[in-house]
Amino acid sequence: MAMPIETEPAIKKYLSLQELSHHNKRDDLWISIHGKIYNVTNWANHHPGGDLPLLNLAGQDVTDAFLAYHPVTASKYLHNFFTGYYLSDYTVSEVSKDYRKLLSHFSSIGLFEKKGHGVFLTLCSMVFLFCASVYGVFFNDDPFVHLGCGGLMGLFWIQSGWIGHDSGHYQIMKTKGFTRFAQILSGNCLAGISIAWWKWNHNAHHIACNSLDFDPDLQHMPFFVVSNKFFNSITSYFYERKLNFDGFTRFLVSYQHWTFYPVMCLARLNLFAQSFILLFSKRKVPNRVQELIGLLVFWIWYPLLVSYLPSWSERILFVIASFSVTGIQHVQFCLNHFSSSVYVGNPTAREWVEKQTSGTLDVKCSPWMDWFHGGLQFQVEHHLFPRMPRNQLRTISPFVKELCKKHNVSYTCVSFLKANVLTIQTLRKAALQARDLSNPIPKNLVWEAVNTHG
Numbered sequence: 363m364a365m366p367i368e369t370e371p372a373i374k375k376y377l378s379l380q381e382l383s384h385h386n387k388r389d390d391l392w393i394s395i396h397g398k399i400y401n402v403t404n405w406a407n408h409h410p411g412g413d414l415p416l417l418n419l420a421g422q423d424v425t426d427a428f429l430a431y432h433p434v435t436a437s438k439y440l441h442n443f444f445t446g447y448y449l450s451d452y453t454v455s456e457v458s459k460d461y462r463k464l465l466s467h468f469s470s471i472g473l474f475e476k477k478g479h480g481v482f483l484t485l486c487s488m489v490f491l492f493c494a495s496v497y498g499v500f501f502n503d504d505p506f507v508h509l510g511c512g513g514l515m516g517l518f519w520i521q522s523g524w525i526g527h528d529s530g531h532y533q534i535m536k537t538k539g540f541t542r543f544a545q546i547l548s549g550n551c552l553a554g555i556s557i558a559w560w561k562w563n564h565n566a567h568h569i570a571c572n573s574l575d576f577d578p579d580l581q582h583m584p585f586f587v588v589s590n591k592f593f594n595s596i597t598s599y600f601y602e603r604k605l606n607f608d609g610f611t612r613f614l615v616s617y618q619h620w621t622f623y624p625v626m627c628l629a630r631l632n633l634f635a636q637s638f639i640l641l642f643s644k645r646k647v648p649n650r651v652q653e654l655i656g657l658l659v660f661w662i663w664y665p666l667l668v669s670y671l672p673s674w675s676e677r678i679l680f681v682i683a684s685f686s687v688t689g690i691q692h693v694q695f696c697l698n699h700f701s702s703s704v705y706v707g708n709p710t711a712r713e714w715v716e717k718q719t720s721g722t723l724d725v726k727c728s729p730w731m732d733w734f735h736g737g738l739q740f741q742v743e744h745h746l747f748p749r750m751p752r753n754q755l756r757t758i759s760p761f762v763k764e765l766c767k768k769h770n771v772s773y774t775c776v777s778f779l780k781a782n783v784l785t786i787q788t789l790r791k792a793a794l795q796a797r798d799l800s801n802p803i804p805k806n807l808v809w810e811a812v813n814t815h816g
Contacts, residue, residue, distance in 0.1 A: 516687025550656025572721030
């Protein structure tokens with residue numbers, strides 16, 4: 363059956379951006395794409411990317427965000443939501459014009475479809491790491507081998523993380539069914555992290571990149587804050603609750619630049635918890651039972667594997683090793699955003715390019731180290747073109763640099779070491795500011811030394 367064609371009305375009706383901005387509620391959700399206004403109120407609950415991206419950008423012209431996240435074929439469905447209204451003051455900035463030209467160019471030469479053999483190689487490495495870890499536990503009695511097997515398990519989880527990340531942005535396998543299977547297997551079953559939670563969290567992060575009250579990837583209280591704006595106990599529109607900056611949080615934050623790496627070694631515990639919190643919540647979760655079964659598989663095989671070790675000391679060390687090694691990946695996710703520009707308030711879709719580039723940074727690395735960074739070394743490129751396969755990010759990087767240079771848009775690229783330094787500096791700055799707010803406490807020479815030198 364032929365797809366209905368969206369016809370132009372004889373007399374066009376117009377709304378201004380100001381008028382459109384009033385349609386920004388869950389029960390009244392309108393957006394503009396290419397100057398046409400669409401009512402997506404009823405679609406929000408069925409949107410494959412979840413309702414948060416639509417809610418966070420409601421009442422705005424979202425053309426750039428729509429183009430970034432959807433293939434060209436998605437446009438043919440927009441007629442179902444057309445209100446008959448057009449945006450009277452629709453304009454396109456020069457940077458957006460060039461951004462759309464780049465997007466069109468990349469599409470025309472098929473970069474979004476050229477996924478290479480990266481997924482296959484990643485899956486092969488996962489099989490090797492998993493088998494090596496399990497073999498060492500079952501067939502070797504050396505405690506140091508068992509400790510190394512814990513490290514291999516951590517490396518295995520890192521690679522599964524790249525599969526989960528990529529599959530949340532684009533179809534990594536031949537069919538959607540195989541992609542879904544890869545997600546549940548690599549995420550829920552083998553890593554213990556719900557892919558539904560990951561997509562919900564990560565989509566919100568991309569849309570509201572580095573918004574302190576909308577981006578969940580910056581909301582890590584009571585352990586970390588990246589800005590003193592958190593001292594005002596701002597409300598998280600992702601978690602739908604107030605982030606209270608109380609005395610306990612203030613104490614932890616005061617030493618966050620010291621605790622950052624140790625906490626990252628145990629950060630996986632939070633992902634486990636967040637997965638269950640979402641799946642047992644009242645929030646709509648597609649394939650909830652399937653997600654829970656996948657997590658159940660993980661919580662059967664991993665404890666059984668650990669229990670096979672001969673002593674409690676080896677079991678504890680195995681778990682610590684596996685968690686600590688995969689903590690490298692948690693650090694990597696933080697490096698791309700913690701030291702970048704932040705803001706309070708709704709994400710603004712009309713400044714799509716500017717917001718995405720100012721809230722991210724790239725990490726310099728040689729091509730032979732791409733496996734280690736999993737695409738996060740090209741975070742600016744990834745945020746501008748989230749559907750771009752990981753193996754093409756290095757290809758498009760020069761084009762993105764030129765775009766940013768031409769329009770004087772932020773583009774930051776530093777070494778892996780420098781990215782760590784910038785992150786620690788950001789955390790230390792906020793920590794020292796938190797100490798200034800602390801209640802008076804008995805001081806001694808040790809306290810003075812810590813406060814002076816951080």
